[in-house]
Amino acid sequence: MNQIKVELGERSYPIFIGTGILPKLKEMLDSIGLGRSVAVITNTTVDKLYGSQLRAILQLSAEGERFIVIPDGERYKVLKTVEGIYTRLLEVGCERNTTILAFGGGVVGDIAGFAAATFLRGVPYVQVPTTLLAQVDSSVGGKVGVNHPKGKNLIGAFYQPRLVCIDVSVLQTLPERELMAGLAEVVKYGVIWDADFFNFLAENFPKLVGLEFAMMEKVVQRCCEIKSEVVAQDEREKNLRMILNFGHTVGHALEAVTGYKRFRHGEAVALGMRSEAKMALARGFLSRTEFEKLENLLNQIKIKATLQGIETDALHSAMKLDKKVRDGKLRIVLPKKLGQVVICDDVEKPIIMVGLRYLVGDRRS
Ligand SMILES: NC(=O)c1ccc[n+]([C@@H]2O[C@H](COP(=O)([O-])OP(=O)(O)OC[C@H]3O[C@@H](n4cnc5c(N)ncnc54)[C@H](O)[C@@H]3O)[C@@H](O)[C@H]2O)c1
Ligand SMILES: [Zn+2]
Incomplete structure (x- = not known):
């Protein structure tokens, strides 16, 4: 497993890269004190492929109350989806110390990051990108946001993740x-x-x-x-x-x-x-x-x-x-x-x- 550091002063964070490193995710979170309260945001496609594996790794319940699954597609990258996410986070008792974990491609990453930037004025978040585009681009750099009927990515923020975990082996299922x-x-x-x-x-x-x-x-x-x-x-x-x-x-x-x-x-x-x-x-x-x-x-x-x-x-x-x-x-x-x-x-x-x-x-x- 390799590590890169994004140097942004007190907002610096590590990127871990490897093949088959997803099982180490819990340890990675624990090592920076973020493992205790986690809420995952993913989509239906990624959930079907890797959801149960991730639940086991994070020791989340199978009922998955802290596993928020949104529909798959760019058309869901809108404020309405984010509002649904806030509701679920509140319903399951997420607080300032809850870490939001984005598990999916760029769409999930941008939505989850935006939810994290705004929920309770900002909670920590972690990127676990599962498309090649998200692994090399959208999960790094802190641009988060959603689309507006008048244009793409018009609503958003700069909000850096606390950690990025890139397991290239998940690319085997990518179309x-x-x-x-x-x-x-x-x-x-x-x-x-x-x-x-x-x-x-x-x-x-x-x-x-x-x-x-x-x-x-x-x-x-x-x-x-x-x-x-x-x-x-x-x-x-x-x-x-x-x-x-x-x-x-x-x-x-x-x-x-x-x-x-x-x-x-x-x-x-x-x-x-x-x-x-x-x-x-x-x-x-x-x-x-x-x-x-x-x-x-x-x-x-x-x-x-x-x-x-x-x-x-x-x-x-x-x-x-x-x-x-x-x-x-x-x-x-x-x-x-x-x-x-x-x-x-x-x-x-x-x-x-x-x-x-x-x-x-x-x-x-
Ligand atoms: N924040 C940034 O800096 C930044 C940079 C570039 C792009 N983006 C945004 O990223 C989005 C595009 O991201 P994308 O190309 O990852 O698209 P995407 O998130 O829609 O993913 C593409 C498809 O692959 C599926 N998928 C994801 N992981 C998979 C896996 N391991 N196996 C099988 N299927 C999988 C998804 O469900 C989806 O159907 C756009 O909304 C774009 O605006 C953001
Ligand atoms: Zn691009």
Whole structure:
């Protein structure tokens, strides 16, 4: 089992990573004094797969009164679900010293973290992420929240967990499409921060797709190290943390114009990275050789959804509505080279359009 520390002063916390480490969860909680009163939040899918195992590990009753199971799906990431959670927490006598444990993918993590940030003005919480995306991204960094009818993740807080426990062996039940979506975020870390890691991924990608745990463990660890480092330097996304948005300006636009129904988030990010890499090439940042290296790796991420019917103008309009627009300026994270990016707020429209056309298969440029 490996350990990483997220350095945030008095809010610092450990991330434990390993294969088959879930049975040690109780000890981990006890070691930081959080084991005595725990309430788990999970969803129906994860509960069916791992619920009884987790109940046994945490010595919770089989009736599961402190095991709150919400329905599965992004559409339940809303305040109404959180309200239901507060009610249950109150009914079963949870107090200021109760630890909320998020057990699931990014949706469960974001909801449970938000519930923890707000219940009784904040109780400790712990992340036990079960999707690859949640293990390398959403469980680390303290962004918690829910969606609003007017947009995704508009209601939320920065609220750091007290501990993150990542057992990569639970990925064995993850549907292939979810694995691919998570791998997109993995590739992102190589591009924004670490050229050696990028090369390592390029060489070993089939092993990751084949879910070789030893390899997966290493990769998840490197991603968490990079995210921790970025978050430690800029917890509240004033500047550096924005680099984590590489692929996301176009990615979010793709999700928005398709009503958040067609793409998995990671799929949209993989496509967004292709498009934004093309912009970087057009702007003279990325060399053609490196652009092609990135393309080759991204092409190994299978994407189920099609780009059919998506228009570049609609994408451009959606980009301008994104949260990342500040003072009316569109911000795009562009790779200078593999392993290094810059945050640009002056990308000219013709260059943006080159990237968008490249994506939807219209090669006029
Ligand atoms: N807080 C952040 O910093 C941050 C960062 C990125 C994404 N997010 C959020 O994360 C969410 C997406 O997370 P996600 O991709 O994990 O989706 P998800 O939570 O919907 O999980 C995907 C699917 O996998 C299932 N699942 C989970 N673990 C499983 C397992 N071990 N075996 C089999 N099935 C399993 C889930 O039930 C679900 O059906 C979005 O809401 C997004 O906004 C948050
Ligand atoms: Zn993302």
